Amino acid sequence: MSLERDLVSPDAEGDEQAIESALRPKRLAEFIGQGRVREQLSLVLESAVRRERSPDHVLMSGAPGLGKTTLAMIVAAELGAPLRLTSGPALERAGDLAAILSTLSEGEVLFVDEIHRMARPAEEMLYLAMEDFRVDIVVGKGPGATAIPLEIAPFTLVGATTRAGLLPAPLRDRFGFVAHMDFYEVAELEQVLRRSARLLSLDLPPESGTEIARRSRGTPRIANRLLRRVRDFAEVRAGGVITVEVASAALDLYEVDGEGLDRLDRAVLGALMRKFGGGPVGLSTLAVAVGEEPETVEVVAEPFLVRQGLLARTPRGRVATAAAWAHLGLTPPPAAFGAHPVLFEDPSAGT
Numbered sequence: 001m002s003l004e005r006d007l008v009s010p011d012a013e014g015d016e017q018a019i020e021s022a023l024r025p026k027r028l029a030e031f032i033g034q035g036r037v038r039e040q041l042s043l044v045l046e047s048a049v050r051r052e053r054s055p056d057h058v059l060m061s062g063a064p065g066l067g068k069t070t071l072a073m074i075v076a077a078e079l080g081a082p083l084r085l086t087s088g089p090a091l092e093r094a095g096d097l098a099a100i101l102s103t104l105s106e107g108e109v110l111f112v113d114e115i116h117r118m119a120r121p122a123e124e125m126l127y128l129a130m131e132d133f134r135v136d137i138v139v140g141k142g143p144g145a146t147a148i149p150l151e152i153a154p155f156t157l158v159g160a161t162t163r164a165g166l167l168p169a170p171l172r173d174r175f176g177f178v179a180h181m182d183f184y185e186v187a188e189l190e191q192v193l194r195r196s197a198r199l200l201s202l203d204l205p206p207e208s209g210t211e212i213a214r215r216s217r218g219t220p221r222i223a224n225r226l227l228r229r230v231r232d233f234a235e236v237r238a239g240g241v242i243t244v245e246v247a248s249a250a251l252d253l254y255e256v257d258g259e260g261l262d263r264l265d266r267a268v269l270g271a272l273m274r275k276f277g278g279g280p281v282g283l284s285t286l287a288v289a290v291g292e293e294p295e296t297v298e299v300v301a302e303p304f305l306v307r308q309g310l311l312a313r314t315p316r317g318r319v320a321t322a323a324a325w326a327h328l329g330l331t332p333p334p335a336a337f338g339a340h341p342v343l344f345e346d347p348s349a350g351t
Protein backbone atom coordinates (compact mmCIF):
# COMPACT_ATOMS: atom_id res chain seq x y z
CA MET A 1 0.00 0.00 0.00
CA SER A 2 1.17 3.54 -0.65
CA LEU A 3 2.21 5.91 2.11
CA GLU A 4 -0.73 8.13 1.32
CA ARG A 5 -3.06 5.19 1.67
CA ASP A 6 -1.55 4.37 5.09
CA LEU A 7 -2.55 7.79 6.30
CA VAL A 8 -6.19 6.99 6.30
CA SER A 9 -5.93 3.24 6.32
CA PRO A 10 -7.22 1.84 9.58
CA ASP A 11 -3.96 -0.13 10.00
CA ALA A 12 -1.69 1.57 12.50
CA GLU A 13 2.10 1.33 12.92
CA GLY A 14 4.85 2.09 15.43
CA ASP A 15 4.45 5.10 17.68
CA GLU A 16 1.06 5.77 16.24
CA GLN A 17 0.02 2.42 17.67
CA ALA A 18 1.13 3.48 21.16
CA ILE A 19 -0.95 6.65 20.88
CA GLU A 20 -3.86 4.62 19.56
CA SER A 21 -3.73 2.34 22.61
CA ALA A 22 -3.62 5.34 24.91
CA LEU A 23 -6.78 6.68 23.26
CA ARG A 24 -8.77 3.47 23.72
CA PRO A 25 -11.76 3.80 26.03
CA LYS A 26 -11.20 1.45 28.98
CA ARG A 27 -14.77 0.87 30.19
CA LEU A 28 -18.14 0.40 28.52
CA ALA A 29 -19.42 3.74 29.83
CA GLU A 30 -16.58 5.54 28.02
CA PHE A 31 -17.23 3.73 24.72
CA ILE A 32 -18.90 6.13 22.29
CA GLY A 33 -21.61 5.14 19.79
CA GLN A 34 -22.79 1.61 18.86
CA GLY A 35 -25.65 2.20 21.31
CA ARG A 36 -27.45 -1.08 20.69
CA VAL A 37 -24.31 -3.23 20.88
CA ARG A 38 -23.27 -1.42 24.06
CA GLU A 39 -26.62 -2.02 25.72
CA GLN A 40 -26.83 -5.67 24.67
CA LEU A 41 -23.26 -6.32 25.77
CA SER A 42 -23.73 -4.60 29.09
CA LEU A 43 -26.68 -6.92 29.84
CA VAL A 44 -24.69 -10.02 28.89
CA LEU A 45 -21.80 -8.91 31.11
CA GLU A 46 -23.83 -7.72 34.07
CA SER A 47 -25.84 -10.91 34.19
CA ALA A 48 -22.65 -13.00 34.07
CA VAL A 49 -21.14 -10.97 36.90
CA ARG A 50 -24.30 -11.43 39.01
CA ARG A 51 -24.38 -15.17 38.37
CA GLU A 52 -20.64 -15.38 38.99
CA ARG A 53 -20.28 -17.30 35.75
CA SER A 54 -18.34 -16.68 32.53
CA PRO A 55 -20.59 -14.98 29.95
CA ASP A 56 -21.44 -16.54 26.59
CA HIS A 57 -18.82 -16.32 23.87
CA VAL A 58 -19.00 -13.04 21.94
CA LEU A 59 -18.47 -12.48 18.21
CA MET A 60 -17.94 -8.98 16.86
CA SER A 61 -18.17 -8.26 13.18
CA GLY A 62 -17.54 -5.02 11.33
CA ALA A 63 -15.11 -3.05 9.19
CA PRO A 64 -11.54 -2.39 10.43
CA GLY A 65 -11.08 0.36 13.03
CA LEU A 66 -14.63 0.41 14.41
CA GLY A 67 -13.57 -0.65 17.91
CA LYS A 68 -13.65 -4.46 18.03
CA THR A 69 -10.32 -4.83 19.87
CA THR A 70 -11.29 -1.98 22.18
CA LEU A 71 -14.56 -3.73 23.04
CA ALA A 72 -12.75 -7.03 23.69
CA MET A 73 -10.51 -5.25 26.18
CA ILE A 74 -13.56 -3.66 27.76
CA VAL A 75 -15.23 -7.08 28.13
CA ALA A 76 -12.25 -8.27 30.17
CA ALA A 77 -12.13 -5.04 32.20
CA GLU A 78 -15.85 -5.16 33.00
CA LEU A 79 -15.54 -8.79 34.10
CA GLY A 80 -12.40 -8.02 36.09
CA ALA A 81 -10.79 -10.88 34.17
CA PRO A 82 -7.37 -11.24 32.53
CA LEU A 83 -7.21 -10.98 28.74
CA ARG A 84 -5.19 -13.07 26.28
CA LEU A 85 -4.80 -11.73 22.74
CA THR A 86 -4.13 -13.72 19.59
CA SER A 87 -5.26 -13.72 15.99
CA GLY A 88 -6.53 -16.18 13.39
CA PRO A 89 -3.38 -16.09 11.23
CA ALA A 90 -1.25 -16.96 14.32
CA LEU A 91 -3.25 -20.16 14.82
CA GLU A 92 -1.81 -22.15 11.95
CA ARG A 93 -1.92 -25.52 13.67
CA ALA A 94 -4.18 -27.07 16.30
CA GLY A 95 -1.12 -27.18 18.59
CA ASP A 96 -0.86 -23.36 18.50
CA LEU A 97 -4.36 -23.10 19.89
CA ALA A 98 -3.93 -25.99 22.36
CA ALA A 99 -0.89 -24.21 23.84
CA ILE A 100 -3.04 -21.16 24.58
CA LEU A 101 -6.19 -22.95 25.72
CA SER A 102 -4.37 -25.25 28.10
CA THR A 103 -2.79 -22.31 29.94
CA LEU A 104 -5.92 -20.15 30.34
CA SER A 105 -6.93 -19.37 33.89
CA GLU A 106 -10.55 -19.67 35.01
CA GLY A 107 -12.73 -16.86 33.64
CA GLU A 108 -9.99 -15.53 31.35
CA VAL A 109 -11.07 -13.72 28.19
CA LEU A 110 -9.45 -15.00 24.99
CA PHE A 111 -9.55 -12.51 22.13
CA VAL A 112 -9.05 -13.94 18.64
CA ASP A 113 -8.81 -11.16 16.05
CA GLU A 114 -9.48 -12.05 12.39
CA ILE A 115 -11.00 -15.29 13.59
CA HIS A 116 -12.10 -16.16 10.02
CA ARG A 117 -8.42 -16.66 9.12
CA MET A 118 -7.79 -19.48 11.59
CA ALA A 119 -6.57 -22.81 10.15
CA ARG A 120 -9.16 -25.58 9.87
CA PRO A 121 -7.69 -27.99 12.49
CA ALA A 122 -7.47 -25.16 15.03
CA GLU A 123 -11.05 -24.21 14.24
CA GLU A 124 -12.26 -27.75 14.91
CA MET A 125 -10.42 -27.82 18.21
CA LEU A 126 -12.06 -24.54 19.12
CA TYR A 127 -15.60 -25.97 18.63
CA LEU A 128 -15.07 -28.47 21.41
CA ALA A 129 -13.27 -25.99 23.63
CA MET A 130 -16.10 -23.45 23.33
CA GLU A 131 -18.80 -25.97 24.06
CA ASP A 132 -17.34 -28.42 26.55
CA PHE A 133 -14.19 -26.62 27.82
CA ARG A 134 -12.19 -29.58 26.63
CA VAL A 135 -9.64 -30.23 23.89
CA ASP A 136 -8.58 -33.52 22.37
CA ILE A 137 -4.81 -33.77 22.08
CA VAL A 138 -3.93 -36.23 19.34
CA VAL A 139 -0.86 -38.33 20.12
CA GLY A 140 0.85 -40.41 17.45
CA LYS A 141 0.10 -40.68 13.75
CA GLY A 142 -1.87 -42.88 11.40
CA PRO A 143 -3.95 -45.83 12.64
CA GLY A 144 -2.15 -45.81 16.03
CA ALA A 145 -3.07 -42.16 16.80
CA THR A 146 -5.02 -41.63 20.02
CA ALA A 147 -6.96 -38.60 21.23
CA ILE A 148 -6.33 -37.70 24.86
CA PRO A 149 -9.03 -35.42 26.29
CA LEU A 150 -7.74 -32.49 28.29
CA GLU A 151 -9.98 -30.36 30.52
CA ILE A 152 -9.51 -26.61 30.18
CA ALA A 153 -10.64 -23.81 32.49
CA PRO A 154 -13.98 -22.17 31.59
CA PHE A 155 -13.15 -19.08 29.54
CA THR A 156 -14.90 -16.52 27.38
CA LEU A 157 -13.99 -16.34 23.73
CA VAL A 158 -14.27 -12.96 22.05
CA GLY A 159 -13.85 -13.32 18.30
CA ALA A 160 -13.55 -10.43 15.86
CA THR A 161 -14.02 -10.58 12.14
CA THR A 162 -14.24 -8.19 9.23
CA ARG A 163 -15.90 -10.96 7.22
CA ALA A 164 -18.60 -12.71 9.22
CA GLY A 165 -19.81 -14.41 6.03
CA LEU A 166 -16.62 -16.45 5.88
CA LEU A 167 -17.13 -18.03 9.30
CA PRO A 168 -18.32 -21.62 9.09
CA ALA A 169 -21.81 -22.06 10.55
CA PRO A 170 -20.69 -24.49 13.32
CA LEU A 171 -18.31 -21.82 14.63
CA ARG A 172 -20.77 -18.94 14.25
CA ASP A 173 -23.48 -20.91 16.05
CA ARG A 174 -21.29 -21.41 19.11
CA PHE A 175 -21.26 -17.71 19.91
CA GLY A 176 -24.04 -16.76 22.30
CA PHE A 177 -23.90 -13.11 21.36
CA VAL A 178 -23.07 -11.55 17.99
CA ALA A 179 -22.37 -7.83 17.87
CA HIS A 180 -22.64 -6.16 14.47
CA MET A 181 -20.58 -2.99 14.54
CA ASP A 182 -21.68 -0.29 12.15
CA PHE A 183 -19.97 2.82 10.83
CA TYR A 184 -20.28 5.78 13.23
CA GLU A 185 -22.41 8.87 12.73
CA VAL A 186 -20.66 12.24 12.38
CA ALA A 187 -21.95 13.37 15.81
CA GLU A 188 -20.45 10.24 17.43
CA LEU A 189 -17.10 10.83 15.74
CA GLU A 190 -17.20 14.42 17.00
CA GLN A 191 -17.43 12.98 20.52
CA VAL A 192 -14.55 10.59 19.82
CA LEU A 193 -12.47 13.52 18.59
CA ARG A 194 -13.37 15.71 21.57
CA ARG A 195 -12.28 12.96 23.93
CA SER A 196 -9.03 12.32 22.02
CA ALA A 197 -8.23 16.05 21.82
CA ARG A 198 -8.66 16.27 25.59
CA LEU A 199 -6.35 13.29 26.16
CA LEU A 200 -3.76 14.72 23.76
CA SER A 201 -4.10 18.21 25.32
CA LEU A 202 -5.17 19.76 22.01
CA ASP A 203 -7.47 22.71 21.62
CA LEU A 204 -10.04 21.53 19.06
CA PRO A 205 -12.77 24.07 18.27
CA PRO A 206 -16.15 22.35 17.69
CA GLU A 207 -16.42 23.33 14.01
CA SER A 208 -12.94 21.90 13.32
CA GLY A 209 -14.01 18.69 15.09
CA THR A 210 -17.06 18.54 12.83
CA GLU A 211 -14.91 18.99 9.73
CA ILE A 212 -12.58 16.13 10.73
CA ALA A 213 -15.50 13.91 11.81
CA ARG A 214 -17.26 14.43 8.46
CA ARG A 215 -14.18 13.26 6.63
CA SER A 216 -13.32 10.21 8.77
CA ARG A 217 -15.15 7.47 6.81
CA GLY A 218 -17.39 6.73 9.79
CA THR A 219 -14.39 5.16 11.58
CA PRO A 220 -12.96 6.20 14.98
CA ARG A 221 -9.47 4.97 14.17
CA ILE A 222 -9.38 7.18 11.07
CA ALA A 223 -10.84 10.12 13.03
CA ASN A 224 -8.03 9.82 15.60
CA ARG A 225 -5.41 9.50 12.91
CA LEU A 226 -6.68 12.51 10.96
CA LEU A 227 -6.74 14.50 14.20
CA ARG A 228 -3.02 13.83 14.61
CA ARG A 229 -2.31 14.84 11.00
CA VAL A 230 -4.32 18.05 11.42
CA ARG A 231 -2.39 18.74 14.64
CA ASP A 232 0.94 18.30 12.74
CA PHE A 233 -0.23 20.67 10.03
CA ALA A 234 -1.44 23.23 12.57
CA GLU A 235 1.82 23.08 14.53
CA VAL A 236 4.08 23.41 11.49
CA ARG A 237 2.08 25.82 9.37
CA ALA A 238 -0.47 27.62 11.51
CA GLY A 239 1.04 28.38 14.91
CA GLY A 240 -0.71 25.40 16.50
CA VAL A 241 -4.23 26.75 16.09
CA ILE A 242 -6.69 24.25 14.59
CA THR A 243 -9.17 26.53 12.86
CA VAL A 244 -11.68 24.97 10.51
CA GLU A 245 -9.69 26.34 7.56
CA VAL A 246 -6.51 24.72 8.90
CA ALA A 247 -8.33 21.39 9.43
CA SER A 248 -9.77 21.56 5.94
CA ALA A 249 -6.43 22.47 4.30
CA ALA A 250 -4.67 19.64 6.16
CA LEU A 251 -7.27 17.09 5.08
CA ASP A 252 -7.04 18.32 1.48
CA LEU A 253 -3.27 17.88 1.67
CA TYR A 254 -3.71 14.30 2.81
CA GLU A 255 -6.15 13.70 -0.06
CA VAL A 256 -9.22 13.04 2.05
CA ASP A 257 -12.14 14.57 0.19
CA GLY A 258 -15.25 16.32 1.49
CA GLU A 259 -17.14 13.04 1.95
CA GLY A 260 -14.16 11.34 3.58
CA LEU A 261 -13.20 9.30 0.53
CA ASP A 262 -9.48 8.61 0.37
CA ARG A 263 -7.20 7.65 -2.51
CA LEU A 264 -8.21 3.99 -2.57
CA ASP A 265 -11.92 4.83 -2.48
CA ARG A 266 -11.54 7.25 -5.36
CA ALA A 267 -9.27 4.85 -7.26
CA VAL A 268 -11.92 2.11 -6.99
CA LEU A 269 -14.71 4.39 -8.17
CA GLY A 270 -12.50 5.98 -10.84
CA ALA A 271 -11.50 2.60 -12.29
CA LEU A 272 -15.07 1.37 -12.17
CA MET A 273 -16.27 4.37 -14.15
CA ARG A 274 -13.36 5.18 -16.45
CA LYS A 275 -12.28 1.63 -17.30
CA PHE A 276 -15.51 -0.32 -17.04
CA GLY A 277 -18.19 2.23 -17.93
CA GLY A 278 -19.59 2.06 -14.39
CA GLY A 279 -19.79 -1.76 -14.26
CA PRO A 280 -20.96 -4.34 -13.58
CA VAL A 281 -17.46 -5.69 -13.06
CA GLY A 282 -16.14 -8.52 -10.88
CA LEU A 283 -14.23 -7.84 -7.65
CA SER A 284 -10.93 -9.39 -8.81
CA THR A 285 -10.90 -7.46 -12.09
CA LEU A 286 -11.59 -4.25 -10.20
CA ALA A 287 -8.83 -5.06 -7.68
CA VAL A 288 -6.29 -5.67 -10.48
CA ALA A 289 -7.29 -2.35 -12.06
CA VAL A 290 -6.41 -0.46 -8.85
CA GLY A 291 -3.34 -2.61 -8.01
CA GLU A 292 -4.70 -3.93 -4.71
CA GLU A 293 -5.62 -7.34 -3.28
CA PRO A 294 -9.31 -8.21 -3.76
CA GLU A 295 -9.64 -8.53 0.03
CA THR A 296 -8.39 -4.95 0.56
CA VAL A 297 -10.92 -3.62 -1.93
CA GLU A 298 -13.70 -5.75 -0.44
CA VAL A 299 -12.98 -5.19 3.26
CA VAL A 300 -11.46 -1.70 3.36
CA ALA A 301 -12.99 0.31 0.50
CA GLU A 302 -16.30 -1.25 -0.43
CA PRO A 303 -18.27 -1.26 2.83
CA PHE A 304 -17.93 2.51 3.12
CA LEU A 305 -18.66 3.14 -0.56
CA VAL A 306 -21.79 0.97 -0.32
CA ARG A 307 -22.85 2.76 2.84
CA GLN A 308 -22.42 6.14 1.13
CA GLY A 309 -24.59 4.93 -1.77
CA LEU A 310 -21.71 5.27 -4.22
CA LEU A 311 -21.26 1.62 -5.13
CA ALA A 312 -23.64 -1.32 -5.38
CA ARG A 313 -22.80 -5.00 -5.19
CA THR A 314 -25.04 -6.81 -7.66
CA PRO A 315 -25.10 -10.49 -8.64
CA ARG A 316 -23.33 -9.50 -11.88
CA GLY A 317 -20.61 -7.43 -10.22
CA ARG A 318 -19.84 -4.01 -8.81
CA VAL A 319 -21.76 -1.03 -10.20
CA ALA A 320 -21.15 2.71 -9.72
CA THR A 321 -24.33 4.57 -8.75
CA ALA A 322 -25.44 7.92 -10.16
CA ALA A 323 -24.19 9.56 -6.95
CA ALA A 324 -20.71 8.12 -7.65
CA TRP A 325 -20.61 9.63 -11.15
CA ALA A 326 -21.69 12.96 -9.66
CA HIS A 327 -19.13 12.72 -6.84
CA LEU A 328 -16.23 12.32 -9.26
CA GLY A 329 -17.73 14.89 -11.65
CA LEU A 330 -18.00 12.39 -14.50
CA THR A 331 -20.84 11.83 -16.96
CA PRO A 332 -22.20 8.30 -17.18
CA PRO A 333 -22.53 6.77 -20.64
CA PRO A 334 -26.20 6.61 -21.74
CA ALA A 335 -26.34 2.82 -21.21
CA ALA A 336 -24.71 2.92 -17.74
CA PHE A 337 -27.86 2.22 -15.77
CA GLY A 338 -29.77 0.28 -18.44
CA ALA A 339 -29.31 -3.00 -16.59
CA HIS A 340 -29.79 -1.43 -13.17
CA PRO A 341 -32.40 1.35 -13.53
CA VAL A 342 -32.98 1.24 -9.78
CA LEU A 343 -29.47 2.62 -9.26
CA PHE A 344 -30.18 5.66 -11.34
CA GLU A 345 -31.65 8.35 -9.20
CA ASP A 346 -30.90 11.86 -10.30
CA PRO A 347 -28.74 13.18 -7.39
CA SER A 348 -30.09 16.71 -7.97
CA ALA A 349 -33.73 15.54 -7.76
CA GLY A 350 -35.58 16.87 -4.74
CA THR A 351 -33.07 19.67 -4.08
Ligand SMILES: Nc1ncnc2c1ncn2[C@@H]1O[C@H](COP(=O)(O)OP(=O)(O)OP(=O)(O)O)[C@@H](O)[C@H]1O
Pocket residue numbers: 010011020021023024025030031032033063064065066067068069070071113160162192220221222224
Ligand atom coordinates in the same frame (compact mmCIF):
# COMPACT_ATOMS: atom_id res chain seq x y z
N1 LIG B 1 -16.38 3.72 20.44
C1 LIG B 1 -15.21 4.31 20.51
N2 LIG B 1 -15.01 5.41 21.26
C2 LIG B 1 -13.82 6.02 21.27
N3 LIG B 1 -12.73 5.60 20.58
C3 LIG B 1 -12.87 4.51 19.84
C4 LIG B 1 -14.09 3.81 19.77
N4 LIG B 1 -13.93 2.75 18.97
C5 LIG B 1 -12.67 2.78 18.54
N5 LIG B 1 -12.02 3.84 19.06
C6 LIG B 1 -10.64 4.23 18.76
O1 LIG B 1 -10.30 3.68 17.51
C7 LIG B 1 -9.10 2.93 17.59
C8 LIG B 1 -9.30 1.65 16.81
O2 LIG B 1 -10.16 0.77 17.49
P1 LIG B 1 -9.92 -0.82 17.49
O3 LIG B 1 -8.45 -1.14 17.38
O4 LIG B 1 -10.63 -1.34 18.66
O5 LIG B 1 -10.63 -1.21 16.16
P2 LIG B 1 -10.84 -2.67 15.52
O6 LIG B 1 -12.26 -2.72 15.06
O7 LIG B 1 -10.37 -3.71 16.46
O8 LIG B 1 -9.92 -2.63 14.27
P3 LIG B 1 -9.21 -3.89 13.54
O9 LIG B 1 -10.30 -4.76 13.08
O10 LIG B 1 -8.46 -3.19 12.43
O11 LIG B 1 -8.30 -4.48 14.58
C9 LIG B 1 -8.83 2.73 19.08
O12 LIG B 1 -7.52 3.01 19.38
C10 LIG B 1 -9.69 3.72 19.81
O13 LIG B 1 -8.89 4.80 20.22
